[in-house]
Amino acid sequence: MENEGLRIGYDARPIVSRWTGMRTYAVNLLRELVQLKPKANFRLYFHIGEPDTTLLLCPNLYWKQVRAISGWWWTMFQMPATLRLDKIDLFHAEYIVPPLSTCPSIVTMHDAISAMFLEPSGLKARIVTNLLSFISLQKARFVLVPSESAKRDVARLFKVPLWKIFVTPYGVSESFRPLPKEIAKGKVYERFGINGRFILTVNFFRPRKNAPLLAAAFRQLHRRFVPVDWLVLVGATTEGLKKQILQAAGEASDRIVFTGYVNDDDLPFLYSASDVFAFPSCYEGFGLPVLEAMACGSPVVAGDAPAVNEFARPAAILVPPKDWKSLAEALEQVLVNENLAESLRQKGLKLASDFTWSRTASLTWQVYQKAISNP
16 A cells, blocks of 8 residues: 655754764765655654754755754653644654653664674663663564674564564765766865875774774884875764874874765765775774765775675775775785776776665665555
8 A cells, every 4th residue: 555645753962963874874865765656745843943944945855853851761652642643643763762652663773783792882771772662673573684784683582573674775976976076086185185195084983994904004104114005083082082193003093084074066076086095994884985975986895894805895995994004005006007907996886886875765665665555
């Protein structure tokens, strides 16, 4: 049964609070869903902050602020009451759905990191997060994940039956496309003061992203006089991590650039201007920056994490995530061998073209229909 006039609720806090990857997923998914199903009614709920202007002009999408004394209270008590009052047919959230909600729910689990002890966290926070995730996964009608690797991890670590989990791979926004090299480099110099050849990495602040290891590889390139001027790290960070990265870079530390948070409009210029994109992460639910870099024509060297391997192997050089020497060797190959770099660029562009947010939205809507039709 095709319910065109459904009322779909969405937890929009990742969008309002700019929770990096979660925001990217939500914004692009919703933008495609409202076009795919113009007769459906999409309601975006948030706690504090302001609606994101990116989605303000969508005619069948409405923002609603639901105030609460805290985020936990919002999830546990305020939202279940609001969803009943608004007669929502289906509610979609990332990681945690309201446990007391009476309407059908879908939860997106981007990864199973909280249960894998890959990130530092207090014991209390870890227990609460994993408990709520477990409850959400049991309560939700269905679970969305971005890769087969994430599906296996969620099923194993949270005891979710495989029939309940659907893989809906991420896409690449149309803004991520190859830009003329000189124009891109000019924009990067104007915006960030970066001139010359550089290695780029994005969203490096988590320990599993191995940023200090990348800095050590860059130091090795510097010592070998490989033709590269900078290592550019994009994203928020802490002073402690900065110190680790600079120490690992040694005598090349003055060649490290921390840009801080970069808006969506500037990212394609950085990707297009880079001479190689490095992503030595040891675990990902998907690895969207790898796909974005490919879509912009940057050759990719990445850690051989299962989810990244799943989609990127035909178009990237993959190395053991903890081996900085192998990482340095792979980066050197790309930087000194233009034929190899060009081959990776062309393979990456072809691969990235197969991943669209419209496909993600179509697959997601199919799961919505299944959730509502199978109480």
